[in-house]
Amino acid sequence: MRATSIFILILSVVPGSLWAQGETLVEAGTAIQYLANGSNPGIMGAEWTAEGFPLTGWLSGTYGIGYEQSTTGGAINLIQTAVPIGTASVYTRAVFHLDDSSAVSSLFLGSDWDDGYVAWINGVEVYRSPQMPRDGEPQWDTRATLHESSNGTSPDYGQLQNISDAAVPALHDGDNVLAVGVWNAPLPSSDLVLVPRLVMNLALPPPRGPYLQNGTDTQIVVRWRTDSLTDSRVDYGIDPGNLNMLVDDPAPTTNHEVILSGLDPDTVYYYSVGSSTELFAGGDSDHFFRTAPVPGTHRSVRIWALGDSGTANANARAVRDAYLTFATGTHTDLWLMLGDNAYPTGTDDEYQAAVFETFPDMLRRSVLWPTFGNHDGIAASSASELGPYYAIFTLPTTMAEMPIPSGTEAYYSFDFGNIHFVSLNSFDVDRSAPPEGAMLQWLKQDLMDTAQDWVIAFWHHPPYSKGSHDSDTEIELVEMRENALPVLEDLGVDLILTGHSHSYERSFLLDGHYGDSST
């Protein structure tokens, strides 16, 4: 019992994320001084943001501040300090204390707001939301473009913006002033909302990649993650010593995603990734990809399929190494993950360990096509396409990407040479037979449309298994067998790959068996 208790205690103190959460300096409930501007307050530009600005006539309150015309809905739950309906703008000031400003290495700002806002620290502008005019100091009656707040029961601060470059130098020991103004869209307006959040020393997730996604014969997506905001740049070419083509994206981000298009089919390209000022990775013979052949091309294809590989341990590495040894000298054209890609709950940390740190070489050279497992579905949801699985992977959904679009990354298809691949979602998507079930209705249309010689389908829950799971009794397995197999078999599926049951099982060629094992 003592050993068990210690084990539980350890689990209790290990944080869910390995990254530092930062220290919040300002958020909902923070005390503020404010001025609600229904008319000209006689203040010029941003002079009110300076540290020593006299606050005569200013009122006291707390974030969030604003107004909501509705008495029951809208942003009513976000507002702790109400201002008159029709207020054009609100100037707010919050004080935060720093014993040692040199200990601040980063500052991040988020907000739940309606319609536009600008933030200053000690009189230095540090952030301007996209709804505000880009130039000039906003006046009390400047108009923002529309932006709706979350209207939630608690603030949704959204993606925190890294304001370190402008804000950290403006700090000093002692009391510092965060001044935030919020501006309305053209009046009349039903609401005005501001709930900011200022966080210091937030450590960003660790870097990863590069890794390859959504590859076709003429296009590929290159992704990587950095631990600081930068623009994105991919240099590429057919000669590793002369990467003579490039694609740039100036938007600062940590999650970089660059599409390379206009590529030649079945061609090896070398590449590097980074920013306009710094190389992150590549520019050597180790970083390359080979585009898919023209659809319909008859040639040998090497596919590596991994099921339930997300253990991030010696076993996973042993499997990887065994494959790499086997495949020495032959490029892997593509690889599949059959679900449960990161144990136990598919968090970003777990994907970092189980995928990015376990398969870095494969990721940068061959396109990975995943499918969604039950463990991936603990931290992610296909209904909202939220969660690490959906954040990490770039999968085809639209008519521009596939002739029979699914409209969702939860299930999709693609061609490689003369093989048509279909990835289904056996976990948290409706598995009803067509036409009732959207996934299988899409599948039917998709398979009717393929002219490829081979059809390979993959998903997580096996239609036939007596391994660590039982396809006689478990609903996901039963429904895939009863509903998906008829569609697949009617339309000539050649091979089905699944995971979930932790055993190697294979069948004779099967057709038309949809009952349980006793039939």
Next chain:
Amino acid sequence: MEIKTTGNIPGNNLRIAGGLKELTLWAILLWLILLILLPSPIRAHSAPEERIEHLSARITTEPANAELYLERAALYRSHRHWRAAQTDYERCRRLDPQLTRVDLGLGRLWLETGRLTQSVTALERYLETTADDATAWALLGRAHRESNEPEKASIAFDRAIDFSIRAGKNPPPEWYLARARSLLGSGPDYREKALHGLEQGLAVLGEPVTLHLEALQLERDLGRIEAALSRLDHLQRSANIDVTWLVLRAEILEGAGRPDDARIALERARFALATVPAGRRQTSAYRELEREIHDRLQRLEPAASRVGSTGD
């Protein structure tokens, strides 16, 4: 204990003398029995099961922690251990009546076990305090739909879609379909509104074929044949293989009282079928389609021949 040996033991090695060796034999037998009876170490002990065990252990030391029961209830529910899930949800509510996520969990539980009235009540209670939960609205929509309350269902799916978009996320195609089908369940007057909703989904989601097909059927129901055909043209333009679209075109035209045009479409389908790779054409779906083309042509042929005949 005196140990006696018998020297060489030819043949049957189970003839063991001495107390210690007897004990060893029983130990071996016990181990063999346990090996057979216990679960194979190769069998995966799933993380949710481990998580349930972990939570159960924590609950013994923190019996008043409602969040633990809530999490365990969700795991039980995902494993379809309904009674255990219900017990945990109820315990959680007793411990913390303000924890509104209990209602969400119970709402799901009742929905999955077919107790629709209770599901609606629980989900509505949850949504009173968390009005922007898109998934909860979709669950409520499903509960209403299964309760044969199409109007309420369509409103709930509407909210699900709206809150999803407000949160900057794409709703799944299933929600747009469910909303449209719920509206249609309210009566034919809602076809226009259903169609409009599907168009919204098409714009947001990159034109999923499922929404196009649903919209196409609605256009047929509304008698807008040219609009239906135009949509079909659009789908056909992006497709690799024309056959199914041509057969559908023929079906639409035949239904619209245009047999000549239908026959032309079927002839084109038959021609397109000949270009489909042999391997695909031999699938049962394509053989079925080929029969359908043949049967439709046969049915249309006499009608087309009769039209314009000079007299019998």
